[in-house]
Amino acid sequence: MMRKPDPTAVKGGINGGGSSSNTNKLRKGLWSPEEDDKLINYMLTNGQGCWSDVARNAGLQRCGKSCRLRWINYLRPDLKRGAFSPQEEEVIVHLHSILGNRWSQIAARLPGRTDNEIKNFWNSTIKKRLKNLSSTPSPNASDSSNSEPNKKDVMAAAGFMSSMQEQGINFPMYMDLSSTSSTSNSSLQSMVLNQTCNSLAPVLEHDLNMFGSAAAGYFNPAAASCVTQVGVNSDNFYGENEIFGSVDNGVEREIYVPPLENIGENLKTENTYDRNINNPFNIISSSNHNIKTENLAGGGAAVGNIWLGEELKVGEWDLEDLMKLDVSSLPFLDFQS
DNA sequence: AAGGGACACAACCGCAATTTG
DNA sequence: TCAAATTGCGGTTGTGTCCCT
Numbered sequence: 001m002m003r004k005p006d007p008t009a010v011k012g013g014i015n016g017g018g019s020s021s022n023t024n025k026l027r028k029g030l031w032s033p034e035e036d037d038k039l040i041n042y043m044l045t046n047g048q049g050c051w052s053d054v055a056r057n058a059g060l061q062r063c064g065k066s067c068r069l070r071w072i073n074y075l076r077p078d079l080k081r082g083a084f085s086p087q088e089e090e091v092i093v094h095l096h097s098i099l100g101n102r103w104s105q106i107a108a109r110l111p112g113r114t115d116n117e118i119k120n121f122w123n124s125t126i127k128k129r130l131k132n133l134s135s136t137p138s139p140n141a142s143d144s145s146n147s148e149p150n151k152k153d154v155m156a157a158a159g160f161m162s163s164m165q166e167q168g169i170n171f172p173m174y175m176d177l178s179s180t181s182s183t184s185n186s187s188l189q190s191m192v193l194n195q196t197c198n199s200l201a202p203v204l205e206h207d208l209n210m211f212g213s214a215a216a217g218y219f220n221p222a223a224a225s226c227v228t229q230v231g232v233n234s235d236n237f238y239g240e241n242e243i244f245g246s247v248d249n250g251v252e253r254e255i256y257v258p259p260l261e262n263i264g265e266n267l268k269t270e271n272t273y274d275r276n277i278n279n280p281f282n283i284i285s286s287s288n289h290n291i292k293t294e295n296l297a298g299g300g301a302a303v304g305n306i307w308l309g310e311e312l313k314v315g316e317w318d319l320e321d322l323m324k325l326d327v328s329s330l331p332f333l334d335f336q337s
Numbered sequence: 338a339a340g341g342g343a344c345a346c347a348a349c350c351g352c353a354a355t356t357t358g
Numbered sequence: 359t360c361a362a363a364t365t366g367c368g369g370t371t372g373t374g375t376c377c378c379t
Contacts, residue, residue, distance in 0.1 A: 030347070069348070104367060120346050
């Protein structure tokens, strides 16, 4: 539908300019239906192996890298094609506000979607929308009494932070909201934080409620602090089938780190999370993984660390809550169609 | 109807990390 | 231990299509 396959588009290999010893000329450009068929048939018959072998054995005049890309982004049978739903869009904005441009990690939370697809969607659609929103502020945006921040706020916050990062302005990895006075000389920071807190609150609350427990989280930007309450059955709160977290005697909570992969070296190195796909929350059982304890008695504790995209330390809070969410399990997302 | 800008998206590029021999 | 090969990722490009003037 885009570029027509160009049978004359033949070049050398793409890796580092290609190897001069390669006498086979490798095709580039759009894939023809015939090439697709070859690749599909090969993959379905032989499964995935070394991609250069795939290219060779499938009789494709493509480099392995090209085959891999084509398979992953277009031919894989489990891909979900078509436009992004508003729910998916919300999840993308949500995750992007947390993960930044880690498209592969965002894609990992959206079954059937590829990183390339999400990246394109973000760059072509969402980014533009955010830009428009930030240039034409919503009349409600300044209404702090509005108890129901909307998606625009989420997107505006995400977009603002994203654009700041694009301009080379990096926020601290952790911002202690409890120490962020509303009269801070950094009005910009306050604005970002307040907007972010406002924006993420409904997302968090909504997502937590999806688990069918009494879990509810909210931010309190007016007090420049973030508060998370987790009310749960008795001792645990759950995902559909898995223990999601627990409260120990109403005092301490154990958090199971979700499979957000490679979120900073700390997490990566400290956790030996289970990659078993049947363990959607990658429950960590080692005592070494009592991530964060939180005094939940007395109406909840004010905790003020907000993660803004680069590293997540095990043991931090707030947006980490967002990270606990395996959005693929959220019933409002239709991943089946 | 034609021209041109905006949009959407497949595919390429370059780099870094990982694996292999 | 090291170099080469492979894999994976994010940024960018190129082009068909849509829509407006």
